[in-house]
Amino acid sequence: MAKFSIIIPIYNSEQFLKRCLDSVLAQTFEDFQVICIDDGSTDNSFNVLTRYKLKDKRIKVISQENCGQGSARNKGIEYVLNNSMSEYIYFLDSDDYIEQDLLESAWETFSTTDTDLICFNTEVVGDESSRLYRRARKYAQLSLVGLLNFTDNIKDLTNVYVWNKVFKTELIKNYDIRFAEKLCYEDIAFCKMYFLVSDKIYFDMRRFHHYMIREGSLMDLNFKSEIVALDHFRNWYEIFKMAVKNKEVFEAKKTIIEKWFWDYYFMTKSMVKTSGLMELEKLKAEYFKEFDKA
Incomplete structure (x- = not known):
């Protein structure tokens, strides 16, 4: 059983997928598996996934009809619960990438504290003059440090992105926590429910994650609607x-x-x-x- 499961939903991400997967396979902590859910891609994403699967047995590839990111992440959760039950789950978007010591740091933190959740900083990558970049950078940056009791006030202050957090599989299983499906901003429901059942949170100021943001992206268009x-x-x-x-x-x-x-x-x-x-x-x-x- 792997210590970590990294769940990656993929939809038409051929342009960024190699960088994403290379950053995962470069992890210094090697006891992990990667669950890639191809959400009905119409580009060459599935072929890229197949090549990586043949190269590294830790990569699992699941295909489904296009149902959205929430559904794809939920399918990844079900795979973990039914097949491997790793101790921790990390969600990564297919156009983002991570630092090579993310999992090693998370393992050390979980091993030496009684935290239920790790939250770390992210670097927003994109046009620094854009409105979308400025908004994302402001919201994603942390203002708290270290191990804290996860009070209601801190639950309110903690952002609801999943890609800058590492979760305990046991809590996800015990409280049947899932992403909203067929809705945008599906991170909200998952994170807030996880917050409700968590007693401790560890804030790490290091930037382990790189968030790719682009004007005209789905997030940008959704925010305008x-x-x-x-x-x-x-x-x-x-x-x-x-x-x-x-x-x-x-x-x-x-x-x-x-x-x-x-x-x-x-x-x-x-x-x-x-x-x-x-x-x-x-x-x-x-x-x-x-x-x-x-």
Whole structure:
């Protein structure tokens, strides 16, 4: 059983995939497996994956019809839980890359502390003059350092990217934590639910991850769409559905779950206009009714 599983969803990433996989295979800590989920790519990505799979037996390749990044990551989780049950899971995007000592550092931290989660810094790679670059860089950078009790206040301050964190497989399994599917910003539901069941977090200021960002990317286009912006609020509902499955977790964390309801409601409200506002108010009424009954 490998200590780490690295889950990489791939969709038409031929241009960046070699750099991504080379950075993974260069890890100084070698006890890991790589779960690559080809999400219905129409370019040469699958052939690139096949070549790497033949070169290194630690690479597993799974294919599915195009269902989105959330679905692909969930398929990777299911593979880990059903086949290997590694101790830790790291999620990497196929156009990003990592430093060679990421896993070695994570192993040392997990081995010497009782943390439930590791969060490290990232380098944003792209046009430094662009609006998207500035926004991503501001949000991704850490302001806390070291091992901390994961209080509700710190849960609020911690960003919801998955690619700058390493997770314990046991918590993902025990609380059935998954990504939202067919929604944008699917990291929100996964991270927030994981935060709810975590007691300790370790912040590492080192930059182990390189985040590739481009104007005109899917993230950029999604952020500009008020209809897609509603997915911020829809992700709150995904958090609620996961939390309410475990009565003990829901009752213990009901206050912060309600706070997140209003946080995501008002954030989404600031991003949408007439047609989006009507849909937002409809979702607000539906979601709060269910929350109130739980």
